[in-house]
Amino acid sequence: MKKKFKVDVDCANCAAKMETAIAKLEGVNEVSMNFMTQKLTIDADDERFDEIMQSAIACCKKVDADSTIYLS
Amino acid sequence: MTRKEKKKLTRILATGAIFAALLMMRRTAAFDALPRAVQFVLFLIPYLIIGYDVIAKAGRNIRNGNVFDENFLMMIATFGAFAIGEYAEAVAVMLFYQTGELFQDYAVGKSRASIAEMMNIVPEYANLEKDGNLSQVDPEDVRPGDIIVIRAGERVPLDGTVLAGESFLDTAALTGESVPRRVRPGDDVISGCINGANVLRVEVKKPYEDSTVARILELVENAGSRKARVENFITRFARYYTPVVTFFAIGLAVIPPLVLGGGWSVFAAWLKRACIFLIVSCPCALVISVPLGFFGGIGSASRIGVLVKGSNFLEAVSQVRTVVFDKTGTVTKGQFRVREIVPEKGAGCGEEELLRLAAEAEAFSNHPAAAAIREAAEAGVPETGTAGIGASKTGAPEFGTPKFAAEDVREIAGQGICAGAGGHTLWLGNRKLMEAQNIQYTPCAEAGTIVYIAKDRTYLGHIRIDDEIKETAADAVAAMKRAGVSRTVMLTGDTEKTAQRIASAAGIDEVHAELLPGDKVARVEKLLAEKAQGDKLAFVGDGINDAPVLTRADVGIAMGSLGSDAAIEAADIVLMDDDLNKIASVIRIGRKTMRIVKENIVFALGVKGIVLVLGALGAANMWEAVFADVGVAVLAVLNSMRALRAD
Structure with a gap:
């Protein structure tokens, strides 16, 4: 399943780091964090999608505590 | 300016005022007479006003195991400056850093806004007609076969065919073309256009997710994921650059004092050099400005109705020396x-x-x-x-x-x-x-x-x-040649005679006529083999029957493809209308973008390199280091913003 989320990330370098971190999560097929459009596109396993999103948020918080992913 | 930015600006102005006052006071004898501790506290006040968030962030990130973070580097560098008694420098570094950040945020926000405006083609609603009643619904809820009504001034929400009504459509947002397009019953309308004059009844042909608007948005949003070679280089470079410079900084602070011996003053001198390294170690200037440059290039191309599917294609199109045209529908009008x-x-x-x-x-x-x-x-x-x-x-x-x-x-x-x-x-x-x-x-x-x-x-x-040759063909080919294209070739299944006539009228150098559809791929492969290394070949077609060739060429350019799925799929660059002149324009945009990106890389690395060398030798001070970090970043971002402006 592929889904798009709005994000709030302040620095381009952080966005790149988040992308790398999320890509390493298990169950994530494809991820792209677009700093310019402030959009996160995740393609991940259907059954575990919510769980994966939680880990993805944790990844982003770890890179930059001020970042936000808007789940809705 | 956002609230966040305004708050930062206030802090910068307040700190600037206090700092200026302190610098003035420092010139007086009375200030010198003050104990060091008092001086320290006086400078600590503006430092904390301007830097508290950086320090807080650095602290949080360390807890998360993120050491090479720019906040952390700034914190260490300024702490180092305090440690060696350079109070004014510590405040200045933080002040400059924050000013630079503000500039950067502002510039990025600005370009983001102009791109969003450019992409403002999303229809908000559709007027669905059901049993003679109209209701406003989300375009995503409309199915093919449904009837929608588009009033004057409304945006066409979905692709479809006109059943009743005659009107003019403003396609400027999609094609950059300012002359409105006339539509009558039986004509196709494309989502994203604006209905100019009269009410249209339209039968929907495609669901929203397959509509022109949805596809364009997806293309532009995904353009970022196809990175140019330079971009990948910068990403890799950034990954090594920061740790390497940081380790050098540690080495600089520790090794010479140990080897040379001496007391606190020797250590302090080397610590200062180490701090300079830390300040310069952030790759932000490149990490922000290079993708921003490409984004701007893609954005300014889309403003003239040219969709570039990724920065790699913008990079490739800037190196195009050979352009191969399909005849029908490309050089000619395709209206037999x-x-x-x-x-x-x-x-x-x-x-x-x-x-x-x-x-x-x-x-x-x-x-x-x-x-x-x-x-x-x-x-x-x-x-x-x-x-x-x-x-x-x-x-x-x-x-x-x-x-x-x-x-x-x-x-x-x-x-x-x-x-x-x-x-x-x-x-x-x-x-x-x-x-x-x-x-x-x-x-x-x-x-x-x-x-x-x-x-x-x-x-x-x-x-x-x-078929008639396009009026713009000769001008367009001449413009391409001015833009650096050295070889133009036309491929056609038509007879030699017809082909020659069209080619000479358009000013195309070479003709290969009477080709079977399959021959075109072979011919393009031959041309690909003939071109010099580093040069690129572009194939321009109208997307009908030439998908394999579009895919095979270095840069596949499909034109007149509003609504043609196969062409949008196969091509790397999509011209929304069929104006050949836009090929030269996109080559120029590509060139300009690459030039800006390269300028930024050379400038940023150059300044950082010089400051690193001078810093290691003890000839640079912290002010210069701050310039090499945020100053360069701001200049690079400003330079990248030029890519947004069409020439």
Whole structure:
């Protein structure tokens, strides 16, 4: 399943780091964090999608505590 | 400016004022007389006002195991400055850093806004007609086959066909073309355009997710994921650069004092040099400005109605030296018109009859010539309602063959078609077909596409169909040459003569005519092999039947593709309308973007390199280091913003 989320990330370098971190999560097929459009596109396993999103948020918080992913 | 930015600006101004006052006070003897601790506290006040968030962030990130974070580097560098007694420098570094950040945020926000504005083609609602009632619904809830109503001034929400109403559509947001497009019942309308004049009733053809608007947005949003070589280089570079410089900084702070010995003052001097390294170690200038440059380039291309699918293609198009054109629909208008119907004398078949026969046989073909014949037959021969092509009113001999079904018609690649039913066979095609079938025919020497028609063994006559060269073709080719294209080639399945005529009118250097569809790929591969290394080849087609070639070329450019899925899929660059001039424009945009990106890389690395060397030698101070970090970043971002502006 592929889904798009709005994000709030302040620095381009952080966005790149988040992308790398999320890509390493298990169950994530494809991820792209677009700093310019402030959009996160995740393609991940259907059954575990919510769980994966939680880990993805944790990844982003770890890179930059001020970042936000808007789940809705 | 956002609230966040305004708050930061206030902090910067407050700190700046306090800091300036302190610097002035420092010149007085009274200040010197103050104990060091008091001086420290005085400078600590502006430092904390400007830097508290950086320190807090650095602290949080360390807890998360993120050491090489720019906040952390700034914190260490300024702490280091305090440690060696450079209070003013510590405040200045933080102040400059924050000012730079503010500039950066502002510049990025600005370019983000202008891109969002450019992409402001999303329809908000559709007026769905159901049982005679209109209701406003989300375009995503409308299904193909539904009827929608578009009022004047509203955006077309979905792709469809006009059922009723005549109007003008403003396509500027999609194509950059300012002349409105006229639509009538039967015409297709494309989502994203604005209805100019009258109410239109439209039957929806595609669900929202397949509509032109949705596809364009997806293309632009995903453009970032296809990175140019330079971009990948910067990403990799950034990954190593920061840790390497940081380790050098640690080495600089620790090793020389240990080797050289000496007390606190020696250590302090080296610590200062280490701090300079730390400040310069952030790769932000590159990490932000390079993608921003590409984004701006892609954005300014989309403003003129050119979709570039990724920065890698913008990079490739900047190196294009060979442009290969498909003829039909690219160099020419692709609007074939029947110019002449010439029945063979003595064959006993009239003009009308010949045209009707041809139209019947070509009923299933998607060749442009077939469409022209069908169009002419519809316009010229009134509908009689009689079935079959034998219903001759002229009293000519019976050419009766029942109406063809799709399976009766066979295409002969590169020659034409043959349609058989009721024991008769109709042959329609070029000379090659006539010769292959051993049919006696009268060759026509006029320019254009000639369709020879024979029934069984009897030659009936020919229909001459011609296409017009685009008015802009010659100018566009000249503009491409000015933009650095050194070789232009035209490929066509048409005859040598027609091809030569068109090519010379357009100023195209080379022609390869009478090619079968499959030959085009082979021809392009040959051209690819011939070009110099580092140069790129672009293929320009209208997306009909040339998807394999579009894919094979370094840069596949599809034009006039509003609504053509196959072309958008196969091409790397999509021209929303069919204006050839835009090819030169996109080459120029590519060049400009690459130049900006390279300027930024050379400038940023150059300044950082110089400051690192001077810093290691003890010849640079912290002010210069701050410039090499945020100053360079701001300048690079400002430079990148130029890519957004179309020239």
